[in-house]
Amino acid sequence: MSSYSYLFKYIIIGDSAVGKSCLLLQFTDRRFKNDHDLTIGVEFGARTVSINDKTIKLQMWDTAGQESFRSITRSYYRGAVAALLVYDITNRDSFVSLSRWISEARAHGNKDITLILVGNKNDLEEQRVISTEEAQSFADQNNLLFIETSAKTGNNVDAAYINTAKAIMSKIENAEYDLSNEHCGIKIGNASFKESLQRKSMADKAECKC
Template sequence: MSYSYLFKYIIIGDSSVGKSAILLQFMEGKFKAEHDTTIGVEFGSKIIQVKGKNVKLQVWDTAGQESFKSITRSYYRGSICAFLVYDVTNRESFTNIQKWLEETQNYANDKITLVLVGNKIDLANKRQVSYDEGHEFAQKQEIQFVETSAKMGQNIDQVFRKSTEDILQKIENRQVDATNESLGIKIGPQLTEKMVSDTKKTKKECC
């Protein structure tokens, strides 16, 4: 399927918070109880329709371990959106979000859209981090916030769709330059064809 834009996403956070599970659920609508530890970076892509446009999301799932930091940092700058993921049943993973946020601020471009994602809400009886705590942190940092369950598929499609919508809005408002590929955006064949067609039409009408 052709698309108007390609957006590059990055998923970051501590090990075992469900980053790979979020990617798998979004890409294939599946959940695997046992996931091999991500070595470096894993990748998936999918086309979704938002605001009447086909948008291809190229999603990079990064390893959470310190030993892979030098590899994953290279993916920050060229991304237009980052999901900062923690596990609602693991307080330490939430505490470490501050560290991940600082990493993003240090290495990503200044146009990046940030989304705080509290995963594993299906494990309600093991919850250590309340919704209000996540919401308050996100408000303070002025970033988006959503709670998800990669296992149940809850809010997975929505978090990708909402962030894509926000990026498209920023492009429309000229807050983000869609022609600047270093930001993690690429104009797709669908839009290129339309632009060529519109140019030809304008020339035909005026000359």
């Protein structure tokens, strides 16, 4: 059985055709599909990463952006510790929709959900209509992490997921989560359990010394 310290549940949200499924596939399989079908409902992926010398399992749920599937995907906000809020830097409409997606994430997700704004398709620089400065300003106004990526080339894809995990780990270390709450989106893994036993054993040995 694989060992990890924590499991974080992510949800990937945004309009259709912004590259959500491609961002997931690039992160989990390191490949890109040019002809990726539209997501029907929800797709799933997972990968382990190392943060602060701890093994973190990221469990990612990629949601359909079409309005007809919104009632299905809303249920996946519950129990998510983070959301990747994806837009297409070449599509103004996908950027305009962000406020609605943020409101939905904060309404249906847990109150401590970590949101990262992801401007995808930065390999299409000549078609860009959303500047990095405009997106950064929007992120600052809405208390979001921010990064630009290319699911096609892989540029910054790992960083989008890992920077979010680092922000979550920082909150864990600052005791900002109730880890006993199963709906917080964080599961304590068997590695952390072993670490706690080892610390207890060392403390017990120290107390036994004359």
